[in-house]
Amino acid sequence: MEKLCIRGGAPLRGTVTISGAKNSAVALIPASILAESPVIIDNLPHINDVQIYIDILQELGATVQLDGSSLYIDPTNISPKPLLNGKVQMLRASYYLMGAMLGRFREAVIGLPGGCNLGPRPIDQHMKGFEAMGATIESQDGALSLSASHLHGEKVYLDVVSVGATINIMLAAARAEGLTIIENAAKEPEIIDVATLLTSMGATIKGAGTDIIRITGVPKLLGCRHSIIPDRIEAGTYMIAAAITGGDVTIEQIIPRHLEGITAKLEEMGIQVIEEDESIRVIGDRPHTYRSVDVRTGPYPGFATDLQQPITSLLSLSRGTSIVTDNIYTTRFRHVDELGRMGAQIKVEGRSAIIKGAQGLKGARVKASDLRAGAALVVAGLAAKGITEIAGVEHIDRGYDMLEEKLKALGAEIWRKDERVNSHGA
Numbered sequence: 001m002e003k004l005c006i007r008g009g010a011p012l013r014g015t016v017t018i019s020g021a022k023n024s025a026v027a028l029i030p031a032s033i034l035a036e037s038p039v040i041i042d043n044l045p046h047i048n049d050v051q052i053y054i055d056i057l058q059e060l061g062a063t064v065q066l067d068g069s070s071l072y073i074d075p076t077n078i079s080p081k082p083l084l085n086g087k088v089q090m091l092r093a094s095y096y097l098m099g100a101m102l103g104r105f106r107e108a109v110i111g112l113p114g115g116c117n118l119g120p121r122p123i124d125q126h127m128k129g130f131e132a133m134g135a136t137i138e139s140q141d142g143a144l145s146l147s148a149s150h151l152h153g154e155k156v157y158l159d160v161v162s163v164g165a166t167i168n169i170m171l172a173a174a175r176a177e178g179l180t181i182i183e184n185a186a187k188e189p190e191i192i193d194v195a196t197l198l199t200s201m202g203a204t205i206k207g208a209g210t211d212i213i214r215i216t217g218v219p220k221l222l223g224c225r226h227s228i229i230p231d232r233i234e235a236g237t238y239m240i241a242a243a244i245t246g247g248d249v250t251i252e253q254i255i256p257r258h259l260e261g262i263t264a265k266l267e268e269m270g271i272q273v274i275e276e277d278e279s280i281r282v283i284g285d286r287p288h289t290y291r292s293v294d295v296r297t298g299p300y301p302g303f304a305t306d307l308q309q310p311i312t313s314l315l316s317l318s319r320g321t322s323i324v325t326d327n328i329y330t331t332r333f334r335h336v337d338e339l340g341r342m343g344a345q346i347k348v349e350g351r352s353a354i355i356k357g358a359q360g361l362k363g364a365r366v367k368a369s370d371l372r373a374g375a376a377l378v379v380a381g382l383a384a385k386g387i388t389e390i391a392g393v394e395h396i397d398r399g400y401d402m403l404e405e406k407l408k409a410l411g412a413e414i415w416r417k418d419e420r421v422n423s424h425g426a
């Protein structure tokens with residue numbers, strides 16, 4: 001079993017370049033299924049979720065070639081083969097195969113998605129959209145079978161603001177007949193990214209990035225070339241890492257506007273954040289000089305739930321008591337006990353973590369239960385005294401491109417070890 005080891009204490013200094021957004025990549029790759037000629041996606045992050053999606057597309061019959069950060073996908077020979085288990089159960093975003101296959105073939109049989117265990121993650125709003133557009137859905141043996149003899153535009157009001165449902169409905173609607181209107185749509189930058197790709201493929205989409213999106217279906221979409229937006233969650237993680245180590249880091253190739261939630265909170269804590277056109281510089285101090293703040297997650301442009309876990313690590317070292325409330329995933333607190341092993345003083349009450357600033361963190365053996373819990377432990381480990389050993393590295397590898405290389409270049413002492421190799425002395 002692999003572990004990530006960090007000897008904490010070194011202030012991070014230098015420049016880090018942010019990769020393409022994971023949550024865009026895992027929607028853009030299945031979106032390519034809707035085209036009938038090759039699509040090239042640039043600025044692809046090298047993460048496991050992307051590799052899994054590449055394998056799934058190949059299994060469906062696509063020709064796929066990865067050249068550095070560019071992915072060539074020829075979806076011409078894809079067939080609507082049922083994908084009951086295996087890779088589809090390894091990631092959350094496999095649900096986008098439903099919208100994309102429905103749009104192109106009017107049918108899909110897809111196993112229920114996997115992904116991080118963050119408590120209940122229903123997909124009822126995706127289904128509500130597909131049904132409104134004329135699809136029949138049957139659930140059988142852990143898979144959903146969708147078909148539509150006449151896939152047509154419809155008005156769909158989302159009962160909860162959902163990134164996944166907004167994108168999935170947009171995918172199906174791009175090749176449905178007539179006008180689909182998504183009301184109470186999610187406004188995340190990744191939604192605009194998918195709409196941009198679809199528009200370059202020939203779709204007609206208005207309002208992406210607002211809460212009403214209008215999609216006029218077209219009979220055919222063609223390939224194009226598209227570059228993925230920067231990963232705002234990766235960028236936010238490095239901003240927190242800079243702050244918690246009292247470092248000075250410039251985070252490059254980003255869209256600062258996408259980071260307003262985390263920028264505002266760091267500034268409220270008294271941390272210096274300097275915004276440029278395509279970069280942000282975070283200049284930290286000793287963490288116990290930072291003010292405590294309350295954080296409430298919400299749909300974009302609210303504070304991202306995906307940064308809730310990493311900012312909890314930072315707040316565990318600041319002055320006073322902070323309350324972090326997760327309104328998106330109300331039980332996303334599995335990192336808290338692990339941070340406790342490192343000396344953090346955090347109590348979970350309902351959907352909130354109450355964090356009492358501690359004098360310092362100490363290295364410990366901890367386990368990442370999910371991707372962003374892993375990020376929280378990494379940033380905590382960077383600030384802790386001694387060595388932190390993080391198990392569950394596979395979760396972190398799902399979403400952070402070249403994490404060790406990027407952190408090492410900033411001066412962190414971080415390495416991977418294989419427990420089996422070490423225990424046998426090999």
Ligand code: EPU
Nearest residue numbers: 023093120121122123124125126160162163164306328371
């Ligand atoms: N929800 C429903 N019904 C639905 C869909 C969602 O009740 O049909 C609820 C969810 O349970 C949750 C809320 O609505 O409480 C928002 O869920 P959303 O659908 O927006 O989440 P998602 O699309 O499944 C994406 C990201 C997550 C990120 C959330 C929120 C991908 C692949 N995943 O998930 O990313 O936390 O949006 O921003 O895009 C991560 O990167 O670590 C991660 C978990």
